[in-house]
Amino acid sequence: MDVNNPFALYKWQALFDARELFIDGLTTTLEVTVGALVLSILLGIVFGIAGVFPNRVIRALNRVYVEFFQNTPLVIQVIFIYNALPHIHIVMPVLLIGIIGVGVYTGAYMAEAVRGGIMSVSKGQLEAAMSQGFNYWQAMWYIILPQTKKVMLPAMANQAINLVKNTSVLAMIAGGDLMYQADSWSGSNMYYGPAYFTAGVSYWIICFLLSKYINKLEKKAEV
Amino acid sequence: MFLSKKKLMVLALTAITGLSLLATGCGSEDSASSSSASSSAASGDIMKTIKDRGYIKVGSKVDVPLFGYKNPDSGELEGFEIDLAKAIAKKIFNDPSKIEFTPVVAKTRGPLLDSGELDTVIATYTINDERKKQYDFSMPYYTDPVGLLVKQSDNISSIKDLNGKTIAVPQGATTKKAVEDAAKAAGIEVKFAEFPTYPECKAALMSGRASAYAMDTSNLAGYIDDQTKILPDKFAPQEYGAATKKGNEALAKIINDTVKEMKDSGELDQLLVKWKLNK
Numbered sequence: 001m002d003v004n005n006p007f008a009l010y011k012w013q014a015l016f017d018a019r020e021l022f023i024d025g026l027t028t029t030l031e032v033t034v035g036a037l038v039l040s041i042l043l044g045i046v047f048g049i050a051g052v053f054p055n056r057v058i059r060a061l062n063r064v065y066v067e068f069f070q071n072t073p074l075v076i077q078v079i080f081i082y083n084a085l086p087h088i089h090i091v092m093p094v095l096l097i098g099i100i101g102v103g104v105y106t107g108a109y110m111a112e113a114v115r116g117g118i119m120s121v122s123k124g125q126l127e128a129a130m131s132q133g134f135n136y137w138q139a140m141w142y143i144i145l146p147q148t149k150k151v152m153l154p155a156m157a158n159q160a161i162n163l164v165k166n167t168s169v170l171a172m173i174a175g176g177d178l179m180y181q182a183d184s185w186s187g188s189n190m191y192y193g194p195a196y197f198t199a200g201v202s203y204w205i206i207c208f209l210l211s212k213y214i215n216k217l218e219k220k221a222e223v
Numbered sequence: 224m225f226l227s228k229k230k231l232m233v234l235a236l237t238a239i240t241g242l243s244l245l246a247t248g249c250g251s252e253d254s255a256s257s258s259s260a261s262s263s264a265a266s267g268d269i270m271k272t273i274k275d276r277g278y279i280k281v282g283s284k285v286d287v288p289l290f291g292y293k294n295p296d297s298g299e300l301e302g303f304e305i306d307l308a309k310a311i312a313k314k315i316f317n318d319p320s321k322i323e324f325t326p327v328v329a330k331t332r333g334p335l336l337d338s339g340e341l342d343t344v345i346a347t348y349t350i351n352d353e354r355k356k357q358y359d360f361s362m363p364y365y366t367d368p369v370g371l372l373v374k375q376s377d378n379i380s381s382i383k384d385l386n387g388k389t390i391a392v393p394q395g396a397t398t399k400k401a402v403e404d405a406a407k408a409a410g411i412e413v414k415f416a417e418f419p420t421y422p423e424c425k426a427a428l429m430s431g432r433a434s435a436y437a438m439d440t441s442n443l444a445g446y447i448d449d450q451t452k453i454l455p456d457k458f459a460p461q462e463y464g465a466a467t468k469k470g471n472e473a474l475a476k477i478i479n480d481t482v483k484e485m486k487d488s489g490e491l492d493q494l495l496v497k498w499k500l501n502k
Contacts, residue, residue, distance in 0.1 A: 003357055003469055004337055086430040174391075174416035174427070183330070184417045187395030189353050190333035 006193030015194040018185055025181030026202055028095065032167045032177060033206070035099035036106060037160055043107030044156070048114020049140065062111060069108035074169050077101055082173040094175045098167060106163045113155035117148030149221045157214040161207045168203070178202055269471040270315075273342060279315060281308045282327040282335055282344040286421055288445040289498045290347055293326075300324055303498040304345045307364060307465070307482075310490075311343075314481045328420060329395030333357070336468045343478060347439060349397045349461040359475040360464035361482045364491060365500065368457035369401045370440035372425075375452055377434060382456045386411035391424040391433035393417070401459035402437045408458075421446070441500065 002008070015022070051062035069077070078101040081092065092100070121144050129139035168179035178199050186195035273279050283304055284291030290302045309319035327335060327346050335341045336358060347367075350360045371390070373379040382405060392398045394417045406413045416433055418424045425446050428436040435454075436443070439461050443453055465482070467475040485491040495501040 006334075006337055082432065083426045083430040086432060091431070172419065172423075174418060174432075180417070183394055183419070187330045187417070188397070188399065190357060190395075192334060 007197070008193075011191035012194045014189065014191055015185075015198060021181050021185055022178065022198060022202075025176065025178035025199075028098075028170075028176045029164075029167050029178040029202075030206070031095060032098035032102065032170065032175075033164050035095075036101075036103035036163055036167065039099060039103030040106035040110050040159070040163060041156070043104065044110025044114050047107065047111035048118065051111060051115035052118045054136070062115070066108045066111055069105050070112075074101065074105045074166055075172055077105060078169050078173060094170065094173060097173065098170045098175055098177070102163060102166050102169065106159055106166065109159045109162075110156055113152050113159060114148070116155065117150075117152035118144055120151045121147045153214070153218050153221060157211065157218075160214065161211055164207050164210060165203055268473075269342070270473045270477070273315065273474070277316075278321040278323050279308075279312055280323050280325065280340070280342045281311075282332060282341040282346050283308065283324050284328075284346045285326040286445075287347055287442050289441060289500060291345075292445075303365070303494055303500055304347070306494050306497070307485075308343075308345050310485060311345075311465075311478055311481050314477060329393050330419065332395070332466070336466060339468070342467065342471075342474060344466045347442065347463055348466050349439075350464040351397055354466070357469060358466040359469060359472065360466050361475065361479040362486075363462035363464050364482050364486075365463045365495075366460045367439040367441050367463065368460045369398055369405070369437055370443050370457050371402075371454040372428065372436040372438070372443045372446060372451050373434065373454060374428065375450055379434065379454065381454060382406065382409050383411055385413055385435055387413070388434035389414045389416050389432065391416050391418060391427045391436045393421055393424055393438060394419055396438070397461060398437050398439070401461070405456075405458040 047062050047065050050058045051066070053059055053062075078097060081097050081101055082094070085092070125143055125147065126139050129143040130136070134143065167177055169175075170177040171179035171183050174180060182195040182199040186192035283300065284302075285293040285300065287302070291300065291304045292302050293299070294301055305324070308322055308324070312322045313319040315321070325335065325341060327341075327344060332344045332346060332348060333354075336344055348354075348360075350363060354360070371382065371385070379385060385406070390402055390413050392402065392415055399415055399417065402413065402415075416427060418427060421438070421442065424433070424436045424438070427433040428451070436446070440453065440457060447453065465478050467478065482491070485494070492501065
């Protein structure tokens with residue numbers, strides 16, 4: 001292979017020598033992934049239920065949240081938190097921006113998955129439960145939610161996978177994640193072939209393992 | 224299932240045929256460009272490729288005033304490096320307008336050369352050993368030290384005041400290394416935050432995410448305003464050269480000859496005066 005080949009052997013050697021950097025990046029990516037995933041699921045459940053709540057004001061809250069975060073680019077949201085909020089003296093560390101930014105963004109999609117799940121259960125179920133003396137929350141918890149898993153899990157799984165890849169938005173704000181390290185390292189020496197290949201394979205492995213795990217959950221939930 | 228097996232099969236086949244048609248559509252273009260790339264591998268042929276094409280493909284900056292800058296009023300590219308590129312086109316075609324400019328940023332300069340998308344990059348490209356391994360550079364046509372842009376309200380007067388602080392640098396530039404060395408020499412430690420573009424570096428400085436924005440001084444000059452200043456400390460003179468892909472020696476020679484002739488004849492100095500870069 002000649003020196004111009006993006007995948008020339010000496011570039012792989014350089015990547016191996018710089019592995020610490022990439023492991024650092026991978027660790028950050030995993031930290032943000034876990035934090036954002038937990039946050040997005042919590043937000044998803046809360047706002048998902050809010051979306052079908054009898055009270056109109058609470059339903060409106062769900063719409064505002066979902067429509068705002070679903071319809072603006074994640075990149076803008078994250079750059080806003082990073083560069084605009086400090087002007088009003090809110091300075092968050094980048095790791096936290098990653099968790100909050102990606103978590104809140106994905107939470108909007110999770111909320112829609114939860115809402116869709118609840119709406120897939122026929123209205124009669126709630127009415128029947130309440131006629132038997134359940135209150136709203138009891139009916140939701142014991143009767144409705146268990147029946148929503150079938151619809152919800154696959155949709156939420158999709159969002160979880162997207163979340164992993166979306167953490168790469170941190171590269172835009174010097175977040176120190178895997179994508180940033182690949183960008184930064186390959187930008188300085190132009191060994192972009194191995195850098196992006198390795199980053200891509202790493203994301204693939206994370207997503208693949210996550211989807212395998214969710215498959216297991218789905219089987220357990222007898223979806 | 225509401226679709227019969229047969230219907231599904233037909234649907235799948237249609238999809239596959241459609242996709243493969245698309246793929247061959249792109250593929251034919253691919254093979255054309257790769258054949259031209261492989262023919263250019265033999266030195267000398269690159270000149271034939273360029274002459275047959277009728278123009279030279281140059282990567283330039285569009286966001287660096289005085290060097291390569293797209294004038295928002297006229298929409299025209301202008302600057303020292305743009306004029307230099309025109310001189311090269313004149314040398315090859317006897318016509319300075321036979322150029323196709325492509326905007327590049329620090330990070331895209333290498334990949335665009337590698338793929339053959341560009342014949343040469345004339346975009347404040349600093350010559351260094353790592354890059355010389357992969358690309359041929361002309362003799363330097365400009366030398367520019369690295370400077371530090373800071374906020375006036377931060378009371379920073381020299382590089383020593385930046386101990387423990389974060390410095391914004393553009394990705395894919397040699398600046399980080401230069402500042403690292405300068406910090407070491409000054410006996411201080413600094414952290415770095417790298418951003419894809421120059422405006423993002425400036426935004427990080429203004430929001431307080433970074434205490435300084437380090438870049439070649441002439442680039443920085445375009446980003447001074449009444450809230451910021453450039454520190455007197457300047458270091459690591461960066462030599463700019465026009466880069467070509469290894470294996471295209473014939474083109475590298477013509478470009479180098481052009482720069483040399485312009486230097487010898489004083490034409491280069493006149494250009495520097497024209498763009499007020501003669502310090």
